[in-house]
Amino acid sequence: MRLILASASPRRLDLLARIGVVPDAVDAADIDETPARSELPAPHAERLSAAKAAAVAARHPGALILAADTVVAVGRRILPKTDAEDEARTCLDLLSGRRHRVHTAVTLIDGEGRARHRLSSSIVAFKRLTAAEVTAYLASGEWHGKAGGYAIQGRAEAFVRFLSGSHSGVVGLPLFETRALLAAAGYPPAAPSLG
Secondary structure: OOEEEOOOOHHHHHHHHHOOOOOOEEOOOOOOOOOOOOOOHHHHHHHHHHHHHHHHHOOOOOOEEEEEEEEEEEOOEEOOEOOOHHHHHHHHHHHOOOEEEEEEEEEEEOOOOOEEEEEEEEEEEEOOOOHHHHHHHHHHOOOOOOEOOOOOOOHHHHHEEEEEOOHHHHHOOOHHHHHHHHHHOOOOOOOOOOO
16 A cells, blocks of 8 residues: 655654654645635644645545645634745744644545545644844744744744644644554554654
8 A cells, every 4th residue: 555645844754754654655735825715724724634635646546645734823813834034033923922723634545535634733832032032043944934933843842831732743743643544544554663
């Protein structure tokens, strides 16, 4: 049974490796990720995950297709995947000293075209960031292309004073939900390493 990861994210590949899963191929979906009018954060993540999986499934009939999408939200506001430094600064200023939610939706399409979905929602709280901390973080470049302008698995982890939910989900692929989807489709991952 071939497994295709519908994402070019190296973080998702690394996370899959933690549960003993190595996809047979990586084929990133190229879809419009613009939120629909009045679309809420969690449904937005779910819609994009399903759309990515469907787009890649059309190119790989009979394979298992795994897709995910991560959305960082403050209330009903969906924060962008930051491409510009000023955009990342705006996100960090907004997240400073407050809680936000990170929704990661996962979709698995099996060889017969059936789609299964899971959603991981976590609450993350940042410390109040100083201007120097924001400037240093922006200088690192780590924010580039990241939902909400930060990567929890990098330097920004030092800003997190509270996390309720899935750390791997905040990184970009919730391993508990992913492992359950793979097992339900008859693709049991290897047991996690205890060493």
